[in-house]
Amino acid sequence: EAEVAQSPRYKITEKSQAVAFWCDPISGHATLYWYRQILGQGPELLVQFQDESVVDDSQLPKDRFSAERLKGVDSTLKIQPAELGDSAMYLCASSLAAGGALYEQYFGPGTRLTVT
Amino acid sequence: GNSVTQMEGPVTLSEEAFLTINCTYTATGYPSLFWYVQYPGEGLQLLLKATKADDKGSNKGFEATYRKETTSFHLEKGSVQVSDSAVYFCALNGGNKLVFGAGTILRVKS
Numbered sequence: 001e002a003e004v005a006q007s008p009r010y011k012i013t014e015k016s017q018a019v020a021f022w023c024d025p026i027s028g029h030a031t032l033y034w035y036r037q038i039l040g041q042g043p044e045l046l047v048q049f050q051d052e053s054v055v056d057d058s059q060l061p062k063d064r065f066s067a068e069r070l071k072g073v074d075s076t077l078k079i080q081p082a083e084l085g086d087s088a089m090y091l092c093a094s095s096l097a098a099g100g101a102l103y104e105q106y107f108g109p110g111t112r113l114t115v116t
Numbered sequence: 117g118n119s120v121t122q123m124e125g126p127v128t129l130s131e132e133a134f135l136t137i138n139c140t141y142t143a144t145g146y147p148s149l150f151w152y153v154q155y156p157g158e159g160l161q162l163l164l165k166a167t168k169a170d171d172k173g174s175n176k177g178f179e180a181t182y183r184k185e186t187t188s189f190h191l192e193k194g195s196v197q198v199s200d201s202a203v204y205f206c207a208l209n210g211g212n213k214l215v216f217g218a219g220t221i222l223r224v225k226s
Contacts (some may be wrong), residue, residue: 004159020142022120040218041118041218041219042215042216042217042218042219043160043205043214043216044203044216045213045214048213056213085194091160093159093160097213098212101148101150101165101167103211104162105162105214107152107159107160107161108159109157109158109159110159
């Protein structure tokens with residue numbers, strides 16, 4: 001069964017360092033999402049891609065976060081510089097298309113980031 | 117804006133007990149509603165969904181009914197198993213964006 005792949009699974013970094021996460025969606029999925037899940041809370045959407053274009057990055061802290069999906073396939077989320085408050089689980093999801101309940105979002109296992 | 121409120125956990129039950137996890141929502145229009153489950157060390161998986169009022173979603177013995185009049189989507193299961201231990205998230209989709217509740221931890225003891 002096809003799955004969303006993420007790496008690394010765990011990352012520990014020091015404050016002010018740069019960190020990057022990678023996501024490989026299910027083959028053929030045009031829509032890709034990055035979520036942040038703070039401990040004890042539900043996931044919150046950071047950025048949504050349709051193919052290589054950003055369609056929603058309203059909750060992305062653009063002073064330190066960036067995301068790209070250059071060829072419309074895999075994606076990278078970067079934080080520079082990392083802050084203590086960035087400690088969280090970063091989840092990637094993909095769907096065939098964007099369309100509410102029509103197209104299920106499939107989630108990867110996540111990257112757990114700890115900033116010290 | 118859109119929001120989801122679900123009961124705080126952890127919920128601890130004995131095997132074969134009846135489960136209810138409450139979920140209420142605030143939204144403009146008529147969102148679609150979902151329950152996701154997250155097993156330890158894994159990503160979120162869609163458990164069930166409902167797209168309009170009075171729809172009942174069901175899967176693996178779990179079910180939830182979309183109640184527009186009470187803006188609720190409570191998750192139920194008649195007889196839980198140890199393997200149901202996980203975190204359960206209620207979510208809505210309004211405007212092509214998923215909004216999640218905080219999650220409810222379920223622990224089932226044998």
